[in-house]
Amino acid sequence: MRGDRRTGRPHRDHGTDSPPPRRAAAPRTERTSRGDRFERPATGRGQARAGRPERSGSDDRYSATSGRSGDRRAPARTTSARPASARTAPARNAAGRGRAPRVEEDYEATRGSRPARGAEIAIPSGADPKLLDPSVRSELRSLSKLTAEFVGAHLVAAGQVIDTDPHKALEHARAARGRGARVAAVREATGLAAYHAGEWAEALSELRAARRISGDPGNIAVMADCERALGRPARALKALDDPAVGKLDAATRAELLIVVAGARRDLGQLDAALAVFERGSSLDVKNPRPGSARLWYAYADALAAAGRTEEAIQWFGAAAQADFDDETDAADRAADLL
Template sequence: MSKPNADAVAGHLVAAGLALDSDPKRALEHAHAARGRAARVAAVREAVGVAAYHAEEWAEAITELRTARRISGDPRNLPLLADCERALGRPQQALRMLSDPGVGRLDPETRAELFIVVAGARRDLGQLDAALAVLARGGLDKDRPRPGALRLWYAYADALEAAGRTGEAAEWFAAAAGLDTDGDTDAVDRAAALL
């Protein structure tokens, strides 16, 4: 890729990243422009997939994230792929992500996110006990929280509450609140409401 083309691609990727949270459709437009200049670059295809995910263009996100993985071999977007399948009403497809051979290569936080999404797919199917089991695989040791524990424990508490196990749910919301130093969740409020 020539330097001017590389600079243009980089500019579009930066613009896509900046617009991702505030204007996902605009972010997707920039990602498309980058793809038009560098369609064989895994990072560009991943950027299009992530922008499409944020813009709720689920089918496009799946196509682009799978293409990025074929190019790079990196499985880090398995949670996004699973979530797209759920959004398209295909929870069974989301469940398959947990048995992908790349799961073992995920960092702990990304693996926790995959457990959360797959547990959500189990809940979509009305399989609450199976959802709890999936979340338990993600790590429920309060003495040694793993990366991603805040979101995982919150999801576990939410599933416990849905199962009518309010005492346990309050306990896990409180545990999640203990990890939530930035106040990103309403775990404190959820715990208090159950006590």
């Protein structure tokens, strides 16, 4: 497993030079919307799971810096890695119930030093819960104030290092989950951090939990990619049958088509992969939408694999023209085929 050079997202080698996968989001900070809550910007040339372009961005709802997922051949996260504390309910302030209430200094004392719980990673001094996106802070209000601050600080810390040290980001996310396992944003953050760290089974488990809690289908493509990474491409194909697919925004739907087409290629069904791209109006070059550049790149990559070089050049060119954020190396790929 290598990290995609363009987006920094983890991916599995699959024998194709497809566009780099889009990064799954990282904890959201105030600067971004939900889709960017956990993702980080992509960099480098795409060698995503078959047929997937790397995409940038992570979910900035949680991170103090920023960037959802691309070559989603799903990373499998190991559920065994979940701490037992993740199954417990959030802590409550016990004032008036026989225990002395915790004071604000208790939380502040954990910053920059190892918390009392020896198994938990220390909260860095710059991890301020106030950096979280308002939507995440709103979800954390179901916890006591001190618990919300602890969980929020770990979410911010996860977002700050997810690009440079995804395993450390996952440690922070697990620490947050240990005290906020009933909060959808916490489970989503843990799932996305696990995805970046290559823990596909854990990522899938956490993202499923997040969807059960919130009902939000926004990470369908990441979950399908996790199935691919776990060696279950047939399961990834079922994602297109999800009743929520019709409600997805254009960018998320494009990512899902890329993942499902990649799953078809995993199964050796190249013609079927091309058919996935050709459904609906996704190949309308006169009407580019969010995600079109990555979708057209992946389509061009599949065409090249099928020996349809002239068409591949045309679609790499279309992808390059629609790639205003420079997420792919479409122009270089087109030039390589000339």
